[in-house]
Amino acid sequence: MLSPKKQKFLDYIKSFISRNDRPPTFVEIMKGLKFNSLGTINWYIVQLESEGLIKRVKGSNGKRALSVLEKNIGNKLPMLGLVAAGMPIEVFDNVEYVDVPSKYINDENYVLKVDGNSMIDDGILDGDYIVVKKSQIARAGDTVVAILNGEATLKKYYLGKNGVELHPRNRKYNIIFVSTDDQLYIQGQVLGVFREYN
Amino acid sequence: MLSPKKQKFLDYIKSFISRNDRPPTFVEIMKGLKFNSLGTINWYIVQLESEGLIKRVKGSNGKRALSVLEKNIGNKLPMLGLVAAGMPIEVFDNVEYVDVPSKYINDENYVLKVDGNSMIDDGILDGDYIVVKKSQIARAGDTVVAILNGEATLKKYYLGKNGVELHPRNRKYNIIFVSTDDQLYIQGQVLGVFREYN
DNA sequence: TTACTTACGAGTAACTTACGAGGTAATAAT
DNA sequence: ATTATTACCTCGTAAGTTACTCGTAAGTAA
Missing domain, CATH: 1.10.10.10 (Winged helix-like DNA-binding domain superfamily/Winged helix DNA-binding domain)
Incomplete structure (x- = not known):
């Protein structure tokens, strides 16, 4: 201080x-x-x-x-960009810093803004902010930011009989079964979600 | 003690x-x-x-x-209790302090934990934390903590033809039309929502 | 030279700590 | 019914430390 x-x-x-x-x-x-x-x-x-x-x-x-x-810069984390289903993460060129609870302040964490409704059934809405911890691994049940064949996406990570599954939380979308032909990178694990009202 | x-x-x-x-x-x-x-x-x-x-x-x-x-220390607000549909706010006797983004730090604000699903369609889930600003007034469209005839509730505030309406955001619940016989106190306005994953 | 950065010794005001003393009020002992 | 005892709180002041400030001088790069 x-x-x-x-x-x-x-x-x-x-x-x-x-x-x-x-x-x-x-x-x-x-x-x-x-x-x-x-x-x-x-x-x-x-x-x-x-x-x-x-x-x-x-x-x-x-x-x-x-x-x-x-x-x-205060209790802020860089908001690196937007994550939307089916698109690479869109990185902003001039990074904004957003205020987060201080427990999340740490070099491994960053913030993304959510674009789209793929996780709406988990209460993650279009426009919400997510705090992401850089991590290449995930546990079953984690909500993760993943890059699948070059496309970024926000999904829940599970292990099924045939390997990794990425579950959206929106009935309109289908579960993705990751095959060995696919290139999957886990980019980070979602630690928290927050939303502001005006 | x-x-x-x-x-x-x-x-x-x-x-x-x-x-x-x-x-x-x-x-x-x-x-x-x-x-x-x-x-x-x-x-x-x-x-x-x-x-x-x-x-x-x-x-x-x-x-x-x-x-x-x-x-x-730090950017914490008192978590005063639980707010659940149809119950008075349950106040904890030993108040916990929870970490919130520093912009919310201020004497007028406090935190409640959400119990129940009355706002699920707005992405406010059971177990989420809400930051509430003490306020007796509300604007149409605000999400508010209201006390209606002694019962606390988390709802969206609107003005209809016949006066105040409190809208839940869960199709299973009905809109409440507040009549002049009802006692309605607005207790606070919801500024933000956040949720933690483990 | 010109424009700037580094280094050092010394002073002061701001701030914390230590200590001795005393004053209630409640409970126990005589 | 008086007197100790104790816990809790308050005061005033002296002494000790640190945070900050100054002035000046030496160093470094275009």
Whole structure:
């Protein structure tokens, strides 16, 4: 938990970057935050770096520059894209971060937005968000994001007599029996679902 | 069991953290709780720590050493009880705190666990958690927690020709037309739903 | 040179901790 | 019926630590 002053310092850097599309120099921070010494700025930078919240990188022209790591963006996970039945996952180019319960915060997790109704009988509706944990394996009964022959899909994973079965949860769709000819990758396991009302 | 004064003290810390995203200083607690001595604050802290409800993070002493145990930390809201169709809300006596997206953290919100299937067609299943905002009013289309003649229920709120209608979202249940003889209290508006998989 | 980053020593205010003392109120002992 | 005893709570202040700030100087890359 960051002290208020460090938080303010970090917020300034973030907002500077979003305003100017480049990180501030030490002098700019000093003026913006009304400090009187570069030593103070450096002290904060060292502190924040040691706490893993920012890192220093070489700027484009060789001068040093700061960059803020994504991980400090609140209790948020990247929403990587849409998952819809029968389509590759559509990845957004500018990733949004969405607020999730803090227990899900972890490097292995990400968020997808659900497109379509293939899981409607499990209460996963079009437009819901799912928290996915990267994982190549699944247990029977897990809800998983799978890539079958290049197409992504959200299904329940089961083991039947003849191997893996992917069950949609919508009576209109059929169970998929995965044969040995098929290429199946489990991409992740669904940990949670959430939905917002306005 | 905690004495009332200690409970109040602990509650103050918890609510401070959820309001400000950081633990209070001794002075802040002193002012907030209208004590006149830091010694009193320290006495409570020592007491609560020895009862295992609080811990100090920074070893010996130092600034901002106060921190509440994980159980109470973070983005949690009280889960006040169960809401089931046709029953008063069942209030738990020892309130649990559940993790929710941080945007929902605020004194007006709380969490209920859903018991029953009256909203299944809206993807709200038995066992799901709902985030509820205390509110006596509702807009048409809102999902609300309402008390109708003493019975709590989770329904969608609409205005029909003859006044308020409460719609379940399960074909097996009927729409409730609220008459002027009925006592209807809107208790809160549902802001979000979430569900966990194991 | 110019524009910037790093490093260091030292000071101060903010904050926590320790300690001694005292004041109720309830229960037990005389 | 008075007096200890104990648990619970409150105060004031001194001492100890840390977080933050400064100024200055040296280092590094275009």
